[in-house]
Amino acid sequence: MSSLRAKIQDVFNEPACEQNRDKDAKARKKGCSKPLTPGAAAGGCAFDGAKIVLQPITDVAHLIHAPLACEGNSWDNRGAASSGPTLWRTSFTTDLTELDVVMGQGERKLFKAIREIKEAYGPPAIFVYPTCVTALIGDDIEAVCKRAAEKFGLAVVPVNAPGFVGSKNLGNKLAGEALLEHVIGTVEPDDAGPYDINILGEFNLSGEFWLVKPLLDRLGIRVRACIPGDARYFDIACAHRAQAAMMVCSTALINLARKMEQRWGIPFFEGSFYGITDTSEALRQISQLLVKKGADPEILGRTEALIAEEEAIAWKKLAGYRPRLEGKRVLLNTGGVKSWSVVHALMDIGIEVVGTSVKKSTVEDKERIKQILKDDNHIFEQMAAPELYAMLSEHKADILLSGGRTQFVALKAKTPWLDINQERQHPYAGYDGMVELVRQIDLAIQNPIWCQVREPAPWDCQPAVREELPRTKSETVTLHAVQEFSGTTAPDFGEC
Structure with a gap:
């Protein structure tokens, strides 16, 4: 437990975060996450955050050392997609009971579960997650994993992020620490090249990274590891030989990006694949970083040619939607990188953004939003459901873009709604993704059902x-x- 406490303090003291650097020493130790109330962390605890980051590694067995409910509540919490292995879709848990806790059988049961997974599935690695119960009773997860790795000849990775230690975002970072300590750098690739990159914080939701990867392939840029979307264990183990990295969501894995730069000299930048402008800028920055690391400068010209070609195609497809959507008002209730990248993308086609929430956004995210919107009145730190309903019912927005938690607020206000969070069904990244996003917005706004639901109900009419x-x-x-x-x-x- 002392090692976990030291790791948490190290994660809080993040020098790559400008907001953290501006704090004094005492405030820096407290980190950015608010302390959790015991029993009130469901759906947003550190264990949930660690599982979110690591579960999309598709060929790994994810074993939850806990009572059954912990795995039942956390399984399939992201709509990530896989192009091959499906082992990550199988739930594994030690199903700890009260008798196991009383009799001290937790570690024995964990070792047995690792052996059964090895014999039945033969994965390249098993990730073991303790939760509140097993951490509190003192099961030595790291010792069991080390013994099992020696016994069975495969990687057994302890992910020390029990729920009570902090928020979901802290769990994201602890998952990155587990990769640094036990996975990255453990395998030496025999095909390292000058055009290898890592993509960090990309979850391949609804397969949207598959809309971006062909662009990199056309430039001759190989994605050594996409962490974690559609990842393979050995790709991540070889990630230390990449030449550059792009950070898609800094609040999740900035500690991973910084420490990989310190240990292996892999420069990184934060970018976005949402929207035409940001996708083009991301491709430029990737090429520029590779040239600084020794790649042939001719890639810069090829990148500009690709950008010009793809932008022309995308703008031609979007031209048909502009007359129908120009001037439409959008209310954005999300956070993180989407709080500014989606804003930029929507404004590219003439849609007015009447508000965006920045609850989960960093200081850098907020500054980007201010530069794009040029008006602080459109930025909301937190938007409660009554406030959200009031804006929509007063027709201050034509559509709400948010996650599933607020869809019923929009429906109650008889306002179109589109899911852009992790549960979404359509990919929105890259040039083709931007066209798809606009198409879905157009379908939602122009749907004739809204004219019908806004009509008075028959029982509200005057009797004839x-x-x-x-x-x-x-x-x-x-x-x-x-x-x-x-x-x-x-x-x-x-x-x-």
Whole structure:
């Protein structure tokens, strides 16, 4: 536990983060994450963050050393996609019970589970995740993993990020520390070249990195490791031989990028593949870093030629949407890199951004937003559901772009909604991804259902006055009997 405490303090003291450098020594030790209330960390604890970062490594077995509920609540928490192995889609847990805790059988059960996975699946590595229960009872995860690795001849990686140590973002960084300590640099590639790069913080949600990789392939740039999206264990183990790196989401793995630069001299920059302008700029910066590391300068010319060709194609496809979407107002309720990259992308085609949240954004992200929007009034630190509903119900936005948690706020306000967070069903990265994003926005806004749901309900309409036909004597007696029994006369509603 003392080693975990030291690791957490090291992660908090992140010199690559400008916001952290501006703090005094005492404030720096506290980090950026708010302390968690015990029992209130579900869905946002450190274990959840570590699992998010590492689970997309597709050929690895992910073993949760905990009661069954820990794995049940964290499984498949990202919509990452794989081009090959499917082992990461299988859940593994030691299913610790009260009897195991009382009798001290946790470590024995973990060793047995590692052996069963090795015999049944033969993966190149097994990642072991302790959670609150196993960390509190003192199971020595690192010792068991070390013994199992020697016994079974495969990598067994302890991921020391139990939920109670902090927030999800802290778990992201602890997962990066596990890769640095146990995986990266453990295998020497025999095909290292001057055009090898790493992509860090890219999760390949809905397969969107597959829209970007062909662009790099056309430039002769090889992705040595994409961490973690659609990754393979041995690719990550060889990642230390890349020549440059691009950081897609700094709040998640900036410690990984910085320490790889310190240990192996791999320069990195933070960029985005969302939007035409940002995709082009990312390709330029990758090429420039490779040239600084010794690659042939002719790649710069080829990059500009590729950018010109792809931008022309993308703008031609977007031209048909501009008359339908220009001037439409978008409210963006997300965070991180999307808080500024998607803003830039939408403004490229004439869509007005009336607000964007920066709850999970860094200081650098906020500065980028200010430069793009040029108005602080459109930036919200946190947007509660009532405030969000008020904006939408007052028709201050034509569509809400957010995650699944706020979709029902938009539906209640009878406003179109589009998912752009990790649960999304469509890829939005790269040039083709930008076209797809605009297409989905257009489909959502122009959907005729919104005209129908905004019409008054039939029961809210005024009853129509209609001349009644003469009734027979028996019908009149029956009608009076019904009215006398019910005490009221039911109105006759006409058409709305």
